[in-house]
Amino acid sequence: MPRGVSRLARPVLSTLVVAVLAGCANxxxxxxxxxxxxxxxxxxTQSLPAEQGRWPAADWADQFGDAQLKALIAEALKDSPTLDKARARxxxxxxxxxTANANTLPQVGAGYSWTRQRLTESTFIPPAFAGSWQSENKAFLGASYELDLWGKNREALRSAVSTVHASEAEAEQVRLTLTSAIARSYNELGRLYALLDIARDEVGQRTEVLRVARGRVKMGLDTEVELRTAEANLAAAQVSVSALEGNIQRTRYQLGALLGQGPDRGLAIARPTLGVRDEIHLPANLPADLVSRRPDIVAARWRVEATTHDIKVAKAEFYPDINLSAAIGLDAFGWGRFLRAASRTxxxxxxxxxxxFDGGALRAQLKGRYAEFDFAVANYNDTLIQALTDVATQLADIRAVDAQLVNAxxxxxxxxxxxxxxMAQYQGGLTTQLTVLNAQxxxxxxxxxxxxxxxxxxxxQIALATALGGGYTETAQTAQTVETVAHTQQTAAAR
Structure with missing residues (x-):
């Protein structure tokens, strides 16, 4: 090209490049x-008062002093299909x-192919081969590497790692939910047994009333009405016993399912011997520390982190991809020349x-990533509010029950x-059966x-231990402060 033309072409070429870049998707x-x-x-400050209590330990269920409950929780953590699903995720x-990490590294591959073909006589193939059948052998060793100048693959890896941390925290949440469900069902089993004792005592009392009523009828002190009433009351008490025994059976089956076993496993569970821990004090610095103590909050935070990196990946899609590739190999017709130096390629x-121009596909993709980011942030905020409310609710319920127990x-x-x-007066003939029934x-x-x-x-108490995270603590390797994550996502959102 003449030098004068070259001088004129350069600014024109630069202008065209700028125009093309300006017209690119953005x-x-x-x-x-x-x-x-x-x-x-x-x-x-009012609902969660500053106290000097402790965070629950991982073995928080031990506070109730029931060795069987501890064993049941250990069994469930070992055999539960629910936990297996969480571990699979x-x-x-x-x-x-x-896979995301592999995308950040060079890719190296090798291959071989053999092809039997008839070569055409109507193109540039020389007469010695044109119109003949030939076997083509190819062997190659190739490598490729994406420069990733805009950090797309690196951000995809960071997103994937954040997703791993979120999945781990979600698995811990499943674990906590399972142990809490076992403890609460076990406590329900204990409640039903205690009510069954009361119901059986009632049967005994009403059996005694029936015995006295029969004697008083024989002596002419009572009528048939009092006798039949005593019989009806005894039958009603026996119905209550049967109903409670059925509820105990059903609760045992539920526990068997929670343990990851069949219903017969629940039948082998002995009667609970749960104690009561009287003093309840919230741990210090509760609102701030709760974000690293509750696995559902930690998982929600990591989901925000993941979507932040997904946004950066989507933005990198707007920039050029530059891939480097290289290959060496052998290519020849037939076997005789295949391994010769002349066959090198x-x-x-x-x-x-x-x-x-992509019709707006990249912009739509980025909008989708921002929508996922907005959802993740809203989910985190909602999870935090629900967690604080959960702790406050359980504490208020405990305080209310304590007050009720005094009067009850x-x-x-x-x-x-x-x-x-x-009962003593009725046996002595000093009062009526109606008085006894009312007292009963x-x-x-x-x-x-x-x-x-x-x-x-x-x-x-069980629900409060669960609301406080059940002994979960985010590990030092995965821990990040909320401020750091918030700064990261705000920076990404502002770009």
Whole structure:
């Protein structure tokens, strides 16, 4: 090319390159202003008072002093299909992260092919081969590497690693939910046994009333009405016993399922011997530390982190991809010349792809990533609010049950004394059967109230331990402060 023409072509070429780049797909105007909430921005000082309690340990169920409960939880953690599903999801996330990591590394491959073909006589093939059948042998060793100038593959790897951490935290949440469900079902089994004791006592009391009624009828002190009433009341009490025995059977089956076993496993569970831990104190610095103590909050945070990197991947798609490739090998017709130096072949060079017009596909993809980011942030904020509310609710329930237990216990003691007096007077002929029945009804109800409140308090203790994370602590290798994650996602959203 003449020198003068070359001088004129260069600025024209530069102008064309700038024009092409200016017309390329871009992500102008696509962004998000969503931000992760901080624990301190929610009002919790009254509902979550500052106390000097401790966070629950991983063996929090031991506080109830029942060795069987501890053994059941260990069995469930070993054999539960629910946990197996969670572990499988973690394994899938790990495998995906390994694939993402492979995309950041050079790829090397080798191959061989043999082809039997008739060569055409109508092209550039020389007469010696044209129109003949030949066997072509090819062997090659090739390598390729994407320069990843814009960090697309690196961000994809970071997203995959964040997904692994999220899956691990979600598996811990499944574990915590399972252990909590076992403890609460076990406590329910204990409640049903306690109510069964009360119901059986009622059967004994009403059997005694029937015996006295029969004697009084014989002596002419009572009529057939009192006798039949005593019989009906005894039958009703026996119905209550049968109903409770059925509920105990059903709860045993539920426990067998939670253990990852068949229903017969539940039948082998002995009667619970749960104790009660009286003092309840919240741990210090609760709102701030809860974000690393609850696996569901940790998982939600890692999901935000993953979508942040996904946004960067989607943005990198707008820039050119540059791939380097090289290959060496042998290519020859027939076997005789295949391994000769003359059959050597080699190639090397870059490949560049630049999106110019894609009908808006890349912008739509980026909008989708931002939508996922907005959802992840909203899910994190909602999870944090629900966690704080959960802790406050369980604490309030425990305090309320404690207050109720004081009066309920006093009422039950008075009702039991009244029943004993009424029964003694009825046996001595000093009062009617109606008085005894009224006293029995009151005593039965008060005993049931006390029993239910005690079991409800223990159930709330279990729920509080769960609400505080059940002993979970984010490991040092995966821990990140909320501020760091928030800064990362805000920077990505602003770009």
């Amino acid at each position: 992500y102008a105007g696509i962004r998000s202003d969503r931000q992760m909430a901080q624990p301190g921005q929610y009002a919790t 973690v394994a899938a996330a790990v495998a995906f992260s390994e 080699a190639s090397a060079g870059p490949a560049i792809h630049l999106p110019i 216990t006093r009422s039950d003691e008075a009702a039991q004394r009244a029943l004993r007096l009424a 009804t009151t005593a039965l109800a008060s005993s049931q109230v006390v029993t239910n409140l005690r079991m409800q308090r223990r159930d709330r």
